[in-house]
Amino acid sequence: MKIISIANQKGGCGKTTLAVNIAATLSRLGNNTLLIDLDPKAHATFALGYNEKSSERRTSYDIFRGQFDGTPVKFEELIISDRENFSFIPANMMLSAAEINLGNVNGAATIISKTLADPFFESFDYVVIDSPPSFGFLTLNSMCAADMILVPMDLSYFSFNGINSVYRVTSLLNKETGRSPQIFFLMNIYDKRSNFAKQFEIDAKYKLGPYLLSTKIRSSVRLREAARVGKTIFEHDPKCKASLDFYNLTSEILTSENINAEASLKEFVFHAPKAGAVYVLGDFNGWQKTEASRLTQLENGQWSAHFTLSKGKYRYKYLVDDKWTHDPANPQKEINTFGTIDSILKV
Ligand SMILES: Nc1ncnc2c1ncn2[C@@H]1O[C@H](COP(=O)(O)OP(=O)(O)O)[C@@H](O)[C@H]1O
Numbered sequence: 519m520k521i522i523s524i525a526n527q528k529g530g531c532g533k534t535t536l537a538v539n540i541a542a543t544l545s546r547l548g549n550n551t552l553l554i555d556l557d558p559k560a561h562a563t564f565a566l567g568y569n570e571k572s573s574e575r576r577t578s579y580d581i582f583r584g585q586f587d588g589t590p591v592k593f594e595e596l597i598i599s600d601r602e603n604f605s606f607i608p609a610n611m612m613l614s615a616a617e618i619n620l621g622n623v624n625g626a627a628t629i630i631s632k633t634l635a636d637p638f639f640e641s642f643d644y645v646v647i648d649s650p651p652s653f654g655f656l657t658l659n660s661m662c663a664a665d666m667i668l669v670p671m672d673l674s675y676f677s678f679n680g681i682n683s684v685y686r687v688t689s690l691l692n693k694e695t696g697r698s699p700q701i702f703f704l705m706n707i708y709d710k711r712s713n714f715a716k717q718f719e720i721d722a723k724y725k726l727g728p729y730l731l732s733t734k735i736r737s738s739v740r741l742r743e744a745a746r747v748g749k750t751i752f753e754h755d756p757k758c759k760a761s762l763d764f765y766n767l768t769s770e771i772l773t774s775e776n777i778n779a780e781a782s783l784k785e786f787v788f789h790a791p792k793a794g795a796v797y798v799l800g801d802f803n804g805w806q807k808t809e810a811s812r813l814t815q816l817e818n819g820q821w822s823a824h825f826t827l828s829k830g831k832y833r834y835k836y837l838v839d840d841k842w843t844h845d846p847a848n849p850q851k852e853i854n855t856f857g858t859i860d861s862i863l864k865v
Pocket residue numbers: 528529530531532533534535536561651706707708735736737738739741742743745
């Protein structure tokens with residue numbers, strides 16, 4: 519069984535659209551697939567047409583409920599399976615109660631991963647989990663269970679902030695649980711005619727290297743319609759460009775096992791509690807000051823950004839409130855042709 523978690527703290531970037539339609543593609547390719555809606559807003563539940571009587575149905579909340587009040591959960595009662603090869607665990611608003619109560623539960627972040635380890639779920643080839651737009655306990659459960667985390671990005675520069683957060687959360691998970699799922703990012707709602715999209719793609723490639731999937735989900739009215747009428751894209755219009763994009767995306771995911779081998783993730787950290795903006799510019803991002811090269815401010819006066827670098831030697835500098843400085847935390851440095859100091863990083 520392979521577990522794919524769709525996560526990004528940003529709302530509206532396409533998590534639910536991806537979760538529903540990747541699960542639908544996997545099932546159409548003959549895989550026994552389970553989709554779990556872990557968002558209290560239950561958008562995946564609506565997008566699959568299950569709008570009614572949600573209060574009478576078992577939902578993903580019942581998985582968590584047993585942890586607070588001891589109510590035993592019968593897994594077979596959770597599952598809706600009226601589509602071929604496609605089972606579904608819906609959500610409803612009650613899940614927000616889980617989010618609040620989980621703070622008091624030991625091992626709160628691993629409830630979904632432990633649940634999916636039950637022999638009941640053995641028959642599934644793939645489990646896809648849709649997560650809410652936050653890094654609360656529900657998303658942690660989703661990411662903690664995952665073999666692969668997929669992060670959709672709508673083409674807004676806020677997405678680059680999100681990337682840093684995803685890396686921070688996964689390194690925290692790694693410390694706590696020893697697990698290191700694959701992480702891939704992809705561009706959604708892509709409009710190839712726009713110059714903005716082209717520039718975004720260049721920046722994203724610099725930042726993410728091979729972690730950026732090459733398949734993009736193009737902007738498609740069909741996708742919006744499908745969600746509104748409670749259908750997967752294949753039920754709504756199997757011949758549209760979005761259906762094709764989802765086939766391509768899913769096959770890229772299925773063949774991506776070894777992609778990460780060549781490149782490594784590097785975190786750039788700069789201490790500047792009073793700074794207003796910090797960028798890292800270097801050979802790895804074409805010395806371009808863009809949102810992709812901006813560091814995110816952390817709570818402790820540190821600024822941080824992640825880049826994925828292939829093997830090689832890189833020169834870089836920080837730009838702190840428009841003043842250049844080399845990296846004081848890195849003893850490796852060289853004088854450049856302008857007579858100033860560059861920091862040196864060897865990967
Ligand atoms: N590729 C796309 N083309 C057009 N509309 C899209 C696309 N992906 C998502 N949408 C629409 O954008 C909105 C937000 O998507 P959604 O999947 O609900 O995001 P999230 O789950 O991250 O909040 C929805 O109305 C959805 O139909």
